[in-house]
Amino acid sequence: xxxxxxxxxxxxxxxxxxxxxxxxxxxxxxxxxxxxxxxxxxxxxxxxxxxxxxxxxxxxxxxxxxxxxxxxxxxxxxxxxxxxxxxxxxxxxxxxxxxxxxxxxxxxxxxxxxxxxxxxxxxxxxxxxxxxxxxxxxxxxxxxxxxxxxxxxxxxxxxxxxxxxxxxxxxxxxxxxxxxxxxxxxxxxxxxxxxxxxxxxxxxxxx
Numbered sequence: 001x002x003x004x005x006x007x008x009x010x011x012x013x014x015x016x017x018x019x020x021x022x023x024x025x026x027x028x029x030x031x032x033x034x035x036x037x038x039x040x041x042x043x044x045x046x047x048x049x050x051x052x053x054x055x056x057x058x059x060x061x062x063x064x065x066x067x068x069x070x071x072x073x074x075x076x077x078x079x080x081x082x083x084x085x086x087x088x089x090x091x092x093x094x095x096x097x098x099x100x101x102x103x104x105x106x107x108x109x110x111x112x113x114x115x116x117x118x119x120x121x122x123x124x125x126x127x128x129x130x131x132x133x134x135x136x137x138x139x140x141x142x143x144x145x146x147x148x149x150x151x152x153x154x155x156x157x158x159x160x161x162x163x164x165x166x167x168x169x170x171x172x173x174x175x176x177x178x179x180x181x182x183x184x185x186x187x188x189x190x191x192x193x194x195x196x197x198x199x200x201x202x203x204x205x206x207x
Contacts (some may be wrong), residue, residue, distance in 0.1 A: 001031055008162050008203055015127060017092050019052070024060035026127075028083050030076050030117070031095030035067030038187050043067065045079035045093065047197035055205075064089070072100045080117050084124045091127045092117075093200070095154075097148040100187060101141070107151045111176055114152060118159040129151050129199060130163040134170045134192060137177055138187035162203075169199035 018025050029035045029045040037043030049063035063089050066073060073096040080092070092115055100110045114130070121128040132149045136142045148165075156163040172182065173195065180192035188196060 005185055008206060011127065011160075011162050012091075012129075018090065019056045019059055019061075021143060022059055022060070025091075026062045026087050026089045027091045027093065027095045028063070028064045028066060028087050028089040029082060029095070030083065031067045031093070032071045032099050033069040033187060034098065035093075035095050036066065036069055037065070037193065038069055039065065039182055040188065040193055044188075044191060044193045044196035044200060047190055047194060048200050051133060051197065051201045058061055062087075067095075071103055073110050073117070074097060074105070077113040077116045080120050084126060086119060088124075089126045091129055091130050092121045094118075095131045095133070097138075097145055097152065101145050101148055107147060109117050110148060111151045111155050114155045115159065115181060118155065118161050122159065128161050129204075130158070130161055132164065132166045134180070134188055134196060135167045135177060137181060141186075164203045166196055166199045169202070170195050173198070 027049065027194060035043060035045060037046065043065060045063060045065050045067070054063050060167060064083070066079065066083055076094065076096055083089070083092070094114065096114070118128045130152055132152065133145070136145055153163055180188055180195060182189055
């Protein structure tokens with residue numbers, strides 16, 4: 001399954017049908033410090049939930065941010081069963097890759113963990129949604145992280161799960177990168193998180 005708007009619409013149709021019917025929904029964000037919102041005033045997930053609440057005023061939309069700084073896909077695999085049990089989410093946003101890269105996690109292990117997360121979500125009737133990070137400032141790091149996101153795309157296709165290419169959206173909508181990051185060149189600042197939220201929102205709502 002590719003990340004085309006039509007595919008996203010079909011995949012997320014049950015979720016948005018609940019919203020249109022006024023039924024409560026729950027969304028979990030599973031990831032690392034990029035999901036947590038390290039050093040920023042808010043995370044992309046906070047903004048995304050806020051946008052949905054504006055669109056569906058009066059509908060209960062619960063968001064649970066389970067971003068853990070420094071975590072890898074294997075950590076997400078260990079946590080997902082408990083999160084599914086506690087929150088019974090309709091959607092699970094899955095964001096991993098950068099820490100796997102820096103920790104030297106083999107692509108095969110990274111893929112195995114993502115696949116396990118997808119299977120557990122689908123088994124519990126939660127829709128997993130994979131997302132990438134924004135573009136990294138160092139070209140060397142960007143080339144290396146692309147290998148992980150290529151692996152993520154393969155896992156997404158295997159389980160018929162869409163993947164949101166945050167990096168591609170980011171590059172299409174900005175002319176500068178450094179202004180949207182903290183000095184480490186990895187973690188987005190508030191403006192960077194706004195772009196991530198816009199990318200995720202556009203992907204999910206283009207029916």
